[in-house]
Amino acid sequence: MSIISVNNLTKKFKTLTAVDGVSFSVNEGEVFGFLGPNGAGKTTTINILCTLHLPTGGEASIAGYDCVKRPDEVRSSIGLIFQDTTLDTGLTAYENLKFHAYLYNLDRKLTEKRIDEMLSVVELTNRKHDLIKNFSGGMKRRLEIARGLLHYPRVLFLDEPTLGLDPQTRNTIWDFITTLRKQEKITVFMTTHYMEEAENCDRIAIMDHGKIIALDTPENLKRLVHGDTIHLVTEDNEKACAEIAKTFDILCHAENGGLFIETEKGEEFIPRLIHSLSIQVKSVNLRKPTLNDVFLKLTGRTIRDDVLSDDKEVTREFVRSHRRAQR
Numbered sequence: 001m002s003i004i005s006v007n008n009l010t011k012k013f014k015t016l017t018a019v020d021g022v023s024f025s026v027n028e029g030e031v032f033g034f035l036g037p038n039g040a041g042k043t044t045t046i047n048i049l050c051t052l053h054l055p056t057g058g059e060a061s062i063a064g065y066d067c068v069k070r071p072d073e074v075r076s077s078i079g080l081i082f083q084d085t086t087l088d089t090g091l092t093a094y095e096n097l098k099f100h101a102y103l104y105n106l107d108r109k110l111t112e113k114r115i116d117e118m119l120s121v122v123e124l125t126n127r128k129h130d131l132i133k134n135f136s137g138g139m140k141r142r143l144e145i146a147r148g149l150l151h152y153p154r155v156l157f158l159d160e161p162t163l164g165l166d167p168q169t170r171n172t173i174w175d176f177i178t179t180l181r182k183q184e185k186i187t188v189f190m191t192t193h194y195m196e197e198a199e200n201c202d203r204i205a206i207m208d209h210g211k212i213i214a215l216d217t218p219e220n221l222k223r224l225v226h227g228d229t230i231h232l233v234t235e236d237n238e239k240a241c242a243e244i245a246k247t248f249d250i251l252c253h254a255e256n257g258g259l260f261i262e263t264e265k266g267e268e269f270i271p272r273l274i275h276s277l278s279i280q281v282k283s284v285n286l287r288k289p290t291l292n293d294v295f296l297k298l299t300g301r302t303i304r305d306d307v308l309s310d311d312k313e314v315t316r317e318f319v320r321s322h323r324r325a326q327r
Contacts, residue, residue, distance in 0.1 A: 001027065001028045002025040002026065002027060002028070003026060003027065003028040003062065003063055003154060003155060003187050004024075004025060004026035004032075004049065004060075004061070004062050004155060004187070004189065005025050005059075005060070005061045006022055006023055006024050006025065006045070006049075006058070006059070006060045007023050007058055007059045007060070008021050008022070008023055008057065008058040008059070009021070009022045009023070009045065009048065009055055009057070009058035009059070009060055010022075010055060010056045010057035010058050011041075011044050011045075011048060011053060011055050011056050012056045017210050018041045018044040018210055019041045019044050019045050019048070019055070019210050020041070020209070020210035020211050021058070021211070022041070022045060022058075022207070022210070022211065022212055023058075023212075024205055024212060024215060026155075026187060026189060027187075027202075028154075028185060028187055029181065029182075029185045029186070029187055030187055030188070030202045030203065031181070031187075031188045031190065031200055031201045031202050032187070032188065032189050032190070032201060032202065032203055032204075032205070033190055033191070033192065033198050033201035033203070033204035033205065034046070034189065034190070034191050034204075034205055034207065035191065035192075035198065035204060035205070035206050035207070035295060036206060036207035036208055036299070037208060037299055040207045040208045040209065040210070040299075041207055041208075041209070041210040041211075042191065042207045045207070046157065046189075046191075048060055048067060049062060049067060049074075049078075049157075049189075050074075050075075050078065050080065050157065051067055051071040051074050051075055054068060055067075055068065061074075062074045062077055062078060062154070062155055063077040063154045063155065065077065076104065076151070077153060077154040077155060078153050078154070078155045078156070078157060079148035079149055079150075079151070079153035079155070079156045079157065080148060080157050081144050081145055081147075081148040081156065081157065081158050081159065081161060082157075082159040082160075085140050085141075085144065086144070087132045087140060087143060087144065087147075088132065089131070089132040089133040090131065090132075090133065091131070091132060092128070092129050092130060092131055092132070093119065093124055093127055093128055093129070093130060093132065093135075093143055094115060094119075094128045094129055096132060096143065096147060097114075097115045097118065097119070097143075097146065097147055097150055098111060098115065100147045100150055100151075101114065101115070101150060101151070104150070104151040106150075106151060114150050114151075114152075115128075115150070118146035118147075118149060118150055119146060121146065121176065121180065122142040122143065122145060122146045122176065123142070124139060124142060124143060124146070127139065137165060138165055138166070138169040138172075138173075141161070141162070141165060141169075141173065142173065142176075145161070145173065145176070145177070149180065149184075149186070152184060152186075153186065154186070154187060155186070155187045155188075155189055156186050156187070156188050156189070157189050157190075158177075158188060158189070158190040158191070159190070159191050160191065160192055160193065161173060161174075161177070161190060161192070161197075162174070162192075162194070162197065170197075174197070174200060178200075195290055195291040195292045195295075198218065198291050199218050199291070201218060202217065203215065203216060203217055204216070204217075204218060204221060204291070206221075206294070206295065206298055206299070208298065208299045213298050213299070214294070214298055218291060221291065221294045222288070222289040222290065222291065222293070222294055223289075224294055224297060224298070225289035225293045225294055225297055226262070226264070227262040227263050227264050227266070227289075228262070228263060228264070228265070228266030228267075228286055228287065228288055228289070229260060229261070229262055229266070229286070229287045229289075230260070230261040230262075230263065230266050230269070230270060230273070230284065230285070230286055230287075231258050231259070231260055231283075231284070231285040231286075231287070232252075232258055232259045232260075232261065232273070232281065232283075232284050233257060233258040233259070233281070233282040233283045233284075234259070234277065234279045234280065234281050234282060235279050235280045235282065236279050237254055237257075237258065237259050238254070239279055240259060240277055240279045241254065241259055243276070243277055243278065243279070244259075244261065244273070244276075244277075247276050248263075248273070248276075250262075250263060258283075261273075266286045266288075267286060270284060270286060
């Protein structure tokens with residue numbers, strides 16, 4: 001069942017077409033990745049989904065609510081966690097969560113229950129009344145996630161959820177997100193430039209020049225990059241390259257003191273390769289295609305630290321819009 005539906009979505013800014021006839025859907029409970037270089041159009045697409053921009057054409061809906069016709073219901077159905085901290089550092093953890101509950105018009109008794117529940121889940125109960133300015137980066141990120149989930153959103157938008165965190169904290173947060181997603185059937189829509197983090201996605205859409213140029217599972221996307229890469233170092237690389245070309249009809253190129261060979265099922269090819277050579281092999285390494293290889297192949301660029309821009313202003317505008325709607 002699709003909880004996000006986008007059909008022929010278009011957004012123009014004067015002569016610039018930022019989003020060009022984009023269509024995709026996200027299933028309920030899915031972890032959906034959205035990748036693209038700066039200026040690809042993904043920020044504009046997300047802003048339309050979050051009711052911050054009006055589309056020029058096409059349709060978009062979340063949880064069955066049209067993003068243009070029923071923006072209040074859409075906002076009540078989503079949670080937002082952007083990469084830049086938007087917590088009020090002059091307030092306590094409790095006060096930040098309570099203010100968020102006020103924006104979403106949660107019942108007072110329910111608010112207290114949810115705050116205690118979320119603080120417990122992110123292991124910040126003992127810091128409930130501490131000022132945010134005394135929190136570490138990891139604690140702030142965990143509280144941001146707790147705040148985004150406080151009203152039990154149907155869809156959680158995550159921009160760079162673990163940016164700047166150490167690997168241990170990053171793994172802890174992902175364990176938490178995965179557990180809560182299964183418990184509450186929350187759909188996660190995320191952007192990241194950590195390719196290993198993108199592996200957590202059920203499906204990934206890659207966007208460039210206003211269009212989605214690929215959408216599939218991480219494994220299927222990696223199949224777009226044909227073959228594994230074998231790095232081989234021998235006593236005589238030039239002679240080895242000639243033997244490989246003659247025996248297997250495979251091209252190889254010399255670089256960094258070794259030979260690079262591209263082939264399918266590299267782990268099965270390596271024993272045959274070594275056995276065929278008359279020259280002693282000093283070392284051999286196998287590298288499987290990565291999502292970064294896919295990104296480079298499709299866009300001509302590597303993923304950079306620019307997945308979303310102006311995140312603080314986007315978040316502030318969302319808060320302002322929601323406060324206006326509550327008046």
